[in-house]
Amino acid sequence: MTFALHAEWTKLRTSPGTLALLVVVVAGTVGVSAAAAACSGPGCGADLPKLSLTGVQLGQAVVAILAVLVMGNEYSSGMVKVTLTAVPRRSRVLAAKAVVVAAVVAVAAAVxxxxxxxxxxxxxxxxxxxxxxxxxxxxxxxxxxxxxxxTATAVRNPAAAISVVLTLLYALPIVTGVVTDPAWQKHLQQIGPASAGLAAQATTGDLVIGPWKGLGVLALWAFGALLAGGAVLKRRDA
Incomplete structure (x- = not known):
């Protein structure tokens, strides 16, 4: 596992776009949060901690692109064959990528x-x-x-994977917002990855789902995507 982690860290660290994407995660998140915090009108909202973290809704898109490219670039370039030759246990490859992605994103997100x-x-x-x-x-x-x-591991195409993830993060909440039945709208908000996960930011108001339960819903989405990706990686040819 140590060899796989070192290999994945080296690939991510030496990828030309990694540093730029991480800078955009930090700069974009802080910039949008600053713009939101500068709001002074009555429509700005009373939840000031959540308001000051508005930029996370932009940062998530860049994080999604970065994570998709970690696997998607290997399929698009054909490097996945070399990777699986060096590390034949495919589950270990995905696990190593997941650890590296989680660590790098955690550092950028904390900043x-x-x-x-x-x-x-x-x-x-x-x-x-x-x-x-x-x-x-x-x-x-x-x-x-x-x-x-x-998602990228399951779909095996960077553009398609990015489209799927951004649809879940941005389009699904919009669709949920136009649902006229209050009960269905609340249920969709409770199971949507973005609407449930972002409940962790709220400190006031009536929440459709608890903060930690919301993160739990998003964790289930992530776990399900990794399971699906692992199954595809194991069963299909590179």
Missing amino acids: AVAGSLIVGRLLLPTHDLVLRPAVGSVLYLVLVGLLSLG
């Missing part, structure tokens, strides 16, 4: 969330630091990365 909180504190003097939304946001981004990695 991005910390920056967002600092900006929020400067722009919103009445904003009290609440630990749970910050920790929840970091975990949320890590789980989005694992969901994206599993």
